[in-house]
Amino acid sequence: MENNIYMDTAKLFKVLSDPVRLQIVDLISCREMCACEILEYLSITQSTLSHHMKVLKECGLVNSRKDATWMNYSLNSDFVIEFKTTLDKITSDTEECLCKKKIKV
Amino acid sequence: MENNIYMDTAKLFKVLSDPVRLQIVDLISCREMCACEILEYLSITQSTLSHHMKVLKECGLVNSRKDATWMNYSLNSDFVIEFKTTLDKITSDTEECLCKKKIKV
DNA sequence: AAAATACATTCATGTTTGTCAATATTTATA
DNA sequence: TATAAATATTGACAAACATGAATGTATTTT
Numbered sequence: 001m002e003n004n005i006y007m008d009t010a011k012l013f014k015v016l017s018d019p020v021r022l023q024i025v026d027l028i029s030c031r032e033m034c035a036c037e038i039l040e041y042l043s044i045t046q047s048t049l050s051h052h053m054k055v056l057k058e059c060g061l062v063n064s065r066k067d068a069t070w071m072n073y074s075l076n077s078d079f080v081i082e083f084k085t086t087l088d089k090i091t092s093d094t095e096e097c098l099c100k101k102k103i104k105v
Numbered sequence: 106m107e108n109n110i111y112m113d114t115a116k117l118f119k120v121l122s123d124p125v126r127l128q129i130v131d132l133i134s135c136r137e138m139c140a141c142e143i144l145e146y147l148s149i150t151q152s153t154l155s156h157h158m159k160v161l162k163e164c165g166l167v168n169s170r171k172d173a174t175w176m177n178y179s180l181n182s183d184f185v186i187e188f189k190t191t192l193d194k195i196t197s198d199t200e201e202c203l204c205k206k207k208i209k210v
Numbered sequence: 211a212a213a214a215t216a217c218a219t220t221c222a223t224g225t226t227t228g229t230c231a232a233t234a235t236t237t238a239t240a
Numbered sequence: 241t242a243t244a245a246a247t248a249t250t251g252a253c254a255a256a257c258a259t260g261a262a263t264g265t266a267t268t269t270t
Contacts, residue, residue, distance in 0.1 A: 006124035006131075014122035018228075019111035022118075022195055023204065026111075030198040036246060041204065045230055050248055052228090069237045069246045080196045084189070090127055091185045093135040099128065099146065123258075140217060150260055155218055157258090174216045174267045 005098055009086050015059045020044060021052050025075060028062070032074040110203055114191050120164045125149060126157050130166070130180060137170070137179040 016022060020042060027038055039049050053073060056062040060079045065072045089095045121127060125147060132143055144154050158178060161167040165184045170177045194200045 006127045010122050010124040010127055013118050013127075014227095017115050017119035017122045019115040020228085022111045022115055026195045026203050029196050030202060034246085044228095046247070047231080047249080048229055054248080071247060075196065084192065087189065087192075090131045091134050091180065097135060098131050119257095125258090141215090149258095151217070152219080152261080153259055159218080176217060 005086075009083075009090070012059055012061070012083055015055055015061060018052070020048075021056060024049075024052060024056065024073075025061070028073050029075050032065070032072045034067075034070040034072050036070070038073065110191075114188075114195070117164055117166070117188055120160055120166060123157070125153075126161060129154075129157060129161065129178075133167070133178050134180050137177045139172075139175040139177050141175070143178065 016025070023042065024038060027033060027041055035046075035049060035053060038053075039046060042049065044052075053062065053064070053071075056073075057064055061076055061083075063074050063076050065074070089098055121130070128147065129143060132138060132146055140151075140154060140158065143158075144151060147154065149157075158167065158169070158176075161178075162169055166181055166188075168179050168181050170179070194203055
């Protein structure tokens with residue numbers, strides 16, 4: 001409720017908790033790709049890919065750019081950096097802690 | 106199937122895709138804590154916490170050490186580092202890519 | 211031995227989600 | 241305009257999961 005930093009971060013982890021979406025992120029991390037090219041690397045239907053791209057876009061991880069009939073997707077690098085920073089804060093004791101635990105160390 | 110690196114990583118993301126488990130990781134990232142102390146910070150039942158700790162332990166993220174009636178939990182730092190390395194590989198174009206995408210750049 | 215404390219397990223339930231088939235929409239081409 | 245190609249949306253369903261109540265187990269204390 002009050003600590004929605006955990007809820008927000010959990011949603012991002014949920015987006016990445018699918019092997020197909022991880023492979024998609026891996027694919028477009030080097031360069032922009034249209035959906036039909038991404039589809040060539042995967043063994044899923046076109047509608048399933050479209051669903052995954054929607055999920056990846058809606059959370060902010062992926063950018064999209066329309067070019068005629070093609071929809072080009074690329075990784076939002078700034079978003080990835082921010083996500084990794086949050087992960088560092090949650091897992092490290094050198095960063096500023098999100099909870100009040102340091103008081104009792 | 107053949108690329109179970111994505112499946113393995115997805116399972117870890119799934120473990121972290123829960124706000125309660127994220128808060129638990131945040132809590133024990135500074136120091137070891139017993140279950141009853143962790144429970145004080147959360148608004149869940151004891152059985153639910155036990156379930157979460159089992160999930161965190163089984164994937165390797167959390168270590169446990171029994172002391173009399175207390176079960177002490179701590180974060181497996183090496184595991185966290187390895188996990189972050191995998192995340193870097195998937196999201197970065199400077200690391201060695203997991204897929205064959207670089208060929209076609 | 212009995213009571214209390216700390217934690218784990220089992221069971222049941224409502225919710226979320228990944229998937230595909232079918233259909234719709236948009237744009238380019240013939 | 242008609243057809244084809246690329247992508248999105250809808251609907252349905254099975255599997256996975258988070259949760260709490262009830263119960264079980266282990267250890268300490270009285």
